[in-house]
Amino acid sequence: MNLFSVALKNLARKKVRTALTVGGVAIAIAVLVSLWGFDTGYQRSLNNDIDKMGYQVLVTAKGCPYEAATLMLQGGGGLRYMNEDVYKRISGDARIDKITPQLVATAYDPGKQSGRGGISLYMGIADSYLTLKPWSKFKSGKWFSDENALEAIMGYEVAEYEQRSVGDKILIPGRNEILTVVGIFERNGTQDDGIVFLPLKVAQKIFEVPDKLTGIGIKLKDMAQLSKFEEDLYNEPGIQIISLAQVKGTILNLVSSAKAMTNSVALIAVIIAVIGVVNTILMSVFERTSEIGVMKAIGASRLDIFRIIWVETTFICVFGGVLGNIMALLGGKTIEYILKSVLPYAPKGHLVVITPHILTLSFFGAVIMGLVAGLYPAFRASSMKPIEAIRKGE
């Protein structure tokens, strides 16, 4: 016999009550883990999205920067047009390492999403596109044969979804042009997976926006020159410059206000759980008044009693912590699904990433929660005087 077995047997005595309390702790920990997991996962996916763009600066037509930021991540620029000669003018700048023009277009496809309809994304690109994304690989096929060829390269997911392979003919809904699929990219975990790429000139013709672009992606030789570069481009009419660092900040800002709210929800969950634990343990301490009295009579010290109660509380929180972690791991997918539908911008990839680090942290969080929650009940129990406790119980 030792303190641990006494504590465990006490908890086992009132199974329903113990289970409910453990459940309360588990829910609080699950909420906490999910939120931390979301924090980690979201940042990670966002970084991935942004890094995989290959450029640090995007030049677009003037418009709402938030809208532009979002649309850009979904495919490279707001659907406002600028003239192609902007591209010609700035491409000679010596500070530029790589530069590529883009034209994003959309088409409503009534057959999408099992007949419910949806937007298909298209992007006109030039040969320089690949120099900015050297990691792009073909799963099958190859690059366009000519800049005027009626050809298409599909992102991994659209190809998968529409069951296309190289050589297939595709029709852009609403535009009576038939394109031949010449290549399919490998999956790279960004929005590119969902885009159909066309030669820039072909896109301009099909979507009837000759000599127009939606964006220009630029990689500078030296990022330190960014602000000077931006300043110089102020004189160009009708355009704005968005740096990806800025975009990231904007998106994280949007998310952080939501995060502040969810964090307070998590905090409330933890506080409620702690109150629940304190309440349960206090109740069981008072129920066991005469038992505690007799333990003291037969030689238990204050510290012995304190430790029994403390261990009980900590056990509850440790069980709750483990259970909460398991719940978070199992429930992560569901939470991800919900988050994807409510977030202003949801990057590709996993939004909730529960790392071993998070699990360890939350586990120790639960232990600390137990240690703190146990202090008061343990103090109350250890302060009982033996005869009073015995007589009160009679």
Add this chain to the structure above:
Amino acid sequence: MKNTIIKAAELTKVYIRGTEEVYAVNGINLDITDGDFIALMGPSGSGKTTLLDLIGCLDSISSGSLEVFGKDVSRVKESKLVGLRRGHIGFIFQDFLLIPSLTAIENVELSLYFARKPQDRKKLVQLFEKVGLGHRINHLPKEMSGGERQRVAIARALAVSPKFLIADEPTGNLDTKSSQEIFDIFKNINKSEGLTIILATHNPKLGSQADHIIYLKDGKVVSKEESSLY
């Protein structure tokens, strides 16, 4: 010549109830020598339990003096009394007061744990046989009769090899037959091992079997006639 292990002089315990002072133990002089078997008797409220609590170092004394194993208890702080009790004094209560979540043997092991003494299962099994419970050591208190529970409580008290036993109406919740059985256990231990036992009882038939009877009334020791009891 046997040792005096408990020596009380003008021992007094006053409880404050509202504005009233209750002299639960009122100037008692008492010598208990090693190996004594003493029955405390007296009407309800006469101070038996209070006196046992004081002798058992469970409570602080109000005035007078009390020496237990030659130590002046009145000088010991209440929080330090546990050091005097632990492993030296065995307690048995009217309503057994076992830990309900622990089996018979676990209850006994726990007292050894608190007394910081080794938990030797073999010795414990022998002890259970001595109190007539050899076959029920793995049962929970709720699965046992009152008499059996009290045997567990006696085993719990004896396990730590105390210097004396304090039993407050140990047969108060038992029928006549089990009462005598339990009392016989006390008698046996006292005779065979010379363990000092101080026991409070309302039962004159049992009390008369002790070596000495101390009659209490209103917190004072009185003669048998004065006790106006029997």
